[in-house]
Amino acid sequence: MSERAAQIVTAARELIEDGGADALTMRALANRLGIRAPSLYKHFPDKAAVEAQVIGVAMTELAEALEAAGPGLPALGVAYRRYALAHPHLYRLMSSGPLPRDLLPPGVEERAAMPLVRAVAFDEAASRAAWAFAHGMVILELDGRFPPGADLGSAWEAGMAAFSVP
Template sequence: MTERARQIIAAARTLLETEGPEALTMRRLADSIGITAPSLYKHFPDKASVLTALAGEVLRETAETLEAAESAAPGSFPALATAYRAYALAHPHLYLLTTARPMDPTALPPGLQERAAAPLFRAVDGDQERARAAWAFAHGMVVLELGGRFPPGADLSAAWSAGIAAFARSAPSEASRASG
């Protein structure tokens, strides 16, 4: 990525994080870095490619966040879920941009999605379906929290703790094995 492309992505991130997704237009982006909109197209063919580059940044940061949590508490799903939630809540527009729209995985740096998922996969002893379920729990909770969809007065910490406890167990319970 060229220095100008990095500058464009940094400006796009600033617009998105400070003003929300509606503010992220090619014209606003060009204005924010002092170039013309057609000049942006020398670096990114369209807005979708800017969004994909931003998504790559978010996935890289998510991977780093989860790797740091795993390093501090190896094999701990609670540590990963806490770090995941903290990152998402600190960067709500970026998080939603990355997780709430279709994305061409081939447009991302090779191996990035796998890198971001690896700490979770290791925390659930390599059980792919359990990892997917755990991610769905964390993602769903974050999206509901960001959207203000919990009832007034809901104890989100208790809800997170209950979900984390369900996935932090080392093996599925007898009841879940019998029903599966």
């Protein structure tokens, strides 16, 4: 990826982080770089390709955060939630809708999943269930679907306890 392309991805990430996915428009993106929108197409075929790069970055970061977490399911849950809350728009972007797998860094999906898979001793069903729980908790929290003031810490504990017992 060229120098300029990397700058574009960085700018796109910034736009998304402080304005949500809707704030990423080709004109706004170009503006941030001091150029015009059509020039972006010299570096990326379309907007989806730019978004895919941002998703790739976000997934890599999430993977790193999970790898850095202590062992054990609860620690993993905390790290997962922490990343999502620190980068809500980024998390939503990378976790919602179909994933452009062919445009992502190869293996990043598996890499992000590995810490959890190991934490449940390679039990596929358990790892998928735990992932669904964590994603559900996070996305419902980000979207404000829980009642205001709900004790989400307790809900996390309840889930972690449920999945930790063998």
